Amino acid sequence: MNGRITVIGLGPGDARYLTAEAEAALREAQALYGYGPYIARLPVRAGQSRHPSDNREEAARAAAALTHAAQGGNVAVVSGGDPGVFAMAAAVCEAIETGPESWRALDVAFVPGVTAMLAVAARIGAPLGHDFCALSLSDNLKPWDLVERRLDAAADAGFVIALYNPVSRARPWQFGIAIERLRRRLPLETPVVFGRAVGRPDETIDVVTLEAADATFADMATLIIVGTRETRVVARPGRTPLVYTPRAAAEVSA
Numbered sequence: 001m002n003g004r005i006t007v008i009g010l011g012p013g014d015a016r017y018l019t020a021e022a023e024a025a026l027r028e029a030q031a032l033y034g035y036g037p038y039i040a041r042l043p044v045r046a047g048q049s050r051h052p053s054d055n056r057e058e059a060a061r062a063a064a065a066l067t068h069a070a071q072g073g074n075v076a077v078v079s080g081g082d083p084g085v086f087a088m089a090a091a092v093c094e095a096i097e098t099g100p101e102s103w104r105a106l107d108v109a110f111v112p113g114v115t116a117m118l119a120v121a122a123r124i125g126a127p128l129g130h131d132f133c134a135l136s137l138s139d140n141l142k143p144w145d146l147v148e149r150r151l152d153a154a155a156d157a158g159f160v161i162a163l164y165n166p167v168s169r170a171r172p173w174q175f176g177i178a179i180e181r182l183r184r185r186l187p188l189e190t191p192v193v194f195g196r197a198v199g200r201p202d203e204t205i206d207v208v209t210l211e212a213a214d215a216t217f218a219d220m221a222t223l224i225i226v227g228t229r230e231t232r233v234v235a236r237p238g239r240t241p242l243v244y245t246p247r248a249a250a251e252v253s254a
Contacts, residue, residue, distance in 0.1 A: 003069035003072045003075065003106050004075065004106060004108075005069040005075045005107070006029065006110070007079065007083045007089045007092050007111065008022050008026060008076050009083045011081065011119070011199065012081055012114060012116050012200075013199035013200040016199075017114045018113070019114075022111045026078075030048060030074045031048065031050075031068055031073055032049070032051065033051045033068075033076070034061070034077060034079065034088070035053065035054070042078070051064065051068075056140070059091060059094070061091070062094070066095055066099060070102045070103060079113070080113075081114065081119075082112050082114065082115035084110065084112070085115045086136050092108070116162075117134055117223055119195070119223075120162075120198050120205070123195060123205050124193050124195075124225075124243045125234070125241075127160055127191070127225045127244060129245040130160065130230070132159055134162040134164060135150055135151065135164070136163075137167075137178055139171065144174070147174075148177075148178075148181060155181075155185040155226075158228050158230075158249070160226065160227055161226040162224070162226075163178070163223070163225075166178075166219075167218050167222075173215075176215035183210055183211070186210055186228070188211035189210070190210040190227050190228070190231065191207055192227065194208070194213075194222055196221050207233060229250075230249070232246065
């Protein structure tokens with residue numbers, strides 16, 4: 001009896017961001033596992049069981065889904081955005097590596113989705129038009145001093161920085177510290193994009209300077225893109241400005 005587990009990215013929220021491959025995999029699944037609000041986005045289907053869990057239960061969720069699949073089920077694990085970006089794909093791989101041998105015999109597939117930094121970037125232009133990186137400001141799975149070192153390195157290297165998980169009720173202070181560190185390494189006029197709830201009815205997109213960026217602008221539904229010294233803002237009277245990072249690097253090594 002050989003089961004199947006598929007880890008599926010749902011995109012940032014709106015159904016139009018769900019890929020055809022993801023939709024097909026969701027229809028075929030006998031059971032859905034995932035964070036409760038993500039499962040709630042999906043239509044109820046006859047004969048398909050739903051197993052919602054809390055946001056910080058990734059390891060237990062992965063183990064439960066793999067156990068179900070090992071019993072012969074066709075199981076889907078859902079993630080917001082892309083499952084490989086700070087989401088469930090890594091949790092499933094970790095569980096397979098450390099779990100029973102039967103989990104390694106499963107058919108395993110990963111279905112990509114539109115991650116938040118791509119959705120936000122598309123709303124405002126091309127801020128990721130040159131080299132970029134993504135960092136999570138959460139210190140649940142890594143020490144805060146490592147977050148700080150990576151922020152410093154990314155800013156010094158000239159990467160556009162997409163910041164995931166900027167704040168939460170348990171750690172409201174971290175984004176403010178991150179901004180202060182970036183101000184020591186980047187010009188104060190560097191563009192910063194705050195994209196909140198992209199693809200949902202309460203979506204907002206705001207562009208400010210690094211100097212004006214404030215921790216109160218963000219919550220856990222916000223993805224932040226910090227530009228580089230080269231990132232430009234193109235004003236358009238009566239319209240949303242365009243933010244882009246030129247494709248060619250202006251810096252030339254000695």
